Amino acid sequence: MKKTLRNTILGLTVTALFISGTLCGCGKKAPPIPASRLDFLEIEVAEQEKYIQEAEAKYLEERAKLEAANDSKGVRLLDTMNRERLRNEKQILKKQQKELEKLRQSEANKK
Structure with missing residues (x-):
């Protein structure tokens, strides 16, 4: 015991x-815990932008490898998967950016 x-x-x-x-x-x-919703959303948007950039770089790297191996079927499959995934990620980012802008405007109106 x-x-x-x-x-x-x-x-x-x-x-x-x-x-x-x-x-x-x-x-x-x-990292410090965000104090407000605005701080939290700013961090989220920055992380989402960074993630999308890294995902695009990784996609281009994988695509180059498949093209070098003359794997056209693999390239098409990778393009299809990547297009869907990145489109969804970018839509989420746009929504977060709009929400962030609204919060910034409301904070500016309060001051």
Whole structure:
């Protein structure tokens, strides 16, 4: 019973350290928690834009590999899958950007 309790406390301590950022990413601190919906949405939009850019770069890299291997069927399949996925991601990004703009305008009107 005592050992189980000690292990539970140790586990919770390690979990708390990960959450606080002490043990994540080679001693890097975790990013601060956003204070408002506006801050949160700004972070989300920036991360979504970064994700889309990385996905497009990865797609182009994969497409170049398939073209180098003369795999036209693979290229077509990759194009189809990528087109659908990126279209959905870009639609989500546009919605987030519109919401962010509305929040910025409402914040500006409050001041």
